[in-house]
Amino acid sequence: KSKAEGRCRFHFFEPALQASAEARRLLEFDLRAALALGQFELFYQPQLDLASDRLAGFEALIRWRHPVRGLVPPDSFIPLAEELGLIIRIGEWVVREACAEAARWPDGLCVAVNVAAAQFTSGTLISAVTGALLRSGLPSRRLELEVTETALLHDDGGMTLEQLQALKDLGVQVSLDDFGTGYSSLTQLRSFPFDRVKIDRSFADDPAVVRAVAALGNSLGMRITAEGVETDEQMQRLRDDGCTEAQGYLLSRPVPAGEVATLIERLGLLQGRRKMGAEVG
Ligand code: C2E
Numbered sequence: 130k131s132k133a134e135g136r137c138r139f140h141f142f143e144p145a146l147q148a149s150a151e152a153r154r155l156l157e158f159d160l161r162a163a164l165a166l167g168q169f170e171l172f173y174q175p176q177l178d179l180a181s182d183r184l185a186g187f188e189a190l191i192r193w194r195h196p197v198r199g200l201v202p203p204d205s206f207i208p209l210a211e212e213l214g215l216i217i218r219i220g221e222w223v224v225r226e227a228c229a230e231a232a233r234w235p236d237g238l239c240v241a242v243n244v245a246a247a248q249f250t251s252g253t254l255i256s257a258v259t260g261a262l263l264r265s266g267l268p269s270r271r272l273e274l275e276v277t278e279t280a281l282l283h284d285d286g287g288m289t290l291e292q293l294q295a296l297k298d299l300g301v302q303v304s305l306d307d308f309g310t311g312y313s314s315l316t317q318l319r320s321f322p323f324d325r326v327k328i329d330r331s332f333a334d335d336p337a338v339v340r341a342v343a344a345l346g347n348s349l350g351m352r353i354t355a356e357g358v359e360t361d362e363q364m365q366r367l368r369d370d371g372c373t374e375a376q377g378y379l380l381s382r383p384v385p386a387g388e389v390a391t392l393i394e395r396l397g398l399l400q401g402r403r404k405m406g407a408e409v410g
């Protein structure tokens with residue numbers, strides 16, 4: 130009887146497993162062609178400077194416009210792209226595209242680009258970044274690269290830190306992304322003179338953590354961005370707790386490049402209104 134049950138279970142589960150392996154193969158096939166087909170797009174999410182209430186810049190966030198699946202979010206394909214080694218070429222496209230776009234924005238606005246761990250081991254990151262800056266004419270100080278703790282954890286022989294330093298020497302800003310979600314965060318923070326720490330959005334409602342990280346980051350001369358700010362209350366608290374920038378749905382969701390100009394205008398107007406409100410009140 131138990132044998133029959135086992136067989137039954139086997140028959141029950143096998144098609145599902147086959148389907149997921151098949152789905153993965155299809156995704157992989159499409160992903161290999163996506164770059165050549167021009168199916169990637171960058172969306173941009175604003176970052177607000179909390180001292181001045183001014184727009185500081187945008188983070189570039191990749192999307193895959195798939196003809197059948199629609200707009201695919203990065204968490205659904207970046208891990209596979211990393212696994213397949215495609216992230217190197219995709220990452221080069223991202224930095225080129227982001228620099229070209231940012232070069233059209235008002236001077237002073239920065240663009241932040243996410244860099245995957247594998248890009249550091251490829252040996253082509255520095256030349257890709259230099260090339261993107263030269264082609265676009267974007268001043269290096271207006272480009273920021275975001276790395277996660279994972280990239281530093283797999284840093285064999287200090288290669289990643291060496292390249293981060295080379296990027297800083299170019300005048301590019303370097304920030305530590307998703308702070309607090311990885312393993313051994315404090316070690317990572319101490320291991321390199323980051324320009325910025327981005328506190329992961331899972332801590333937006335944890336004032337004790339935010340205050341501690343902000344105090345530590347500030348004492349190390351770093352700027353502190355709060356990620357995932359969704360309410361006015363959070364924004365006020367994060368400002369009081371020592372964050373220097375805020376990013377989140379409260380300001381705006383990530384928008385396509387074509388909507389950036391309108392967003393710059395809207396946030397500029399918002400700033401004007403805040404100032405007036407402060408003067409009147
Ligand atoms: P990340 O770099 O930490 O980016 C922030 C993510 O949080 C974005 O998700 C953004 O849309 C989302 N977010 C922003 N504000 C809020 C909020 O108020 N509430 C909530 N719930 N979420 C918010 P997205 O665009 O889906 O990107 C996810 C991750 O994919 C990024 O996390 C980053 O690690 C990775 N990624 C995105 N673009 C690239 C890229 O060009 N290259 C690489 N290597 N990774 C990328």
Ligand code: MG
Pocket residue numbers: 188243275306
């Ligand atoms: Mg990021």
Ligand code: MG
Pocket residue numbers: 306307327329356
């Ligand atoms: Mg993040």
Ligand code: MG
Pocket residue numbers: 307
């Ligand atoms: Mg993240």
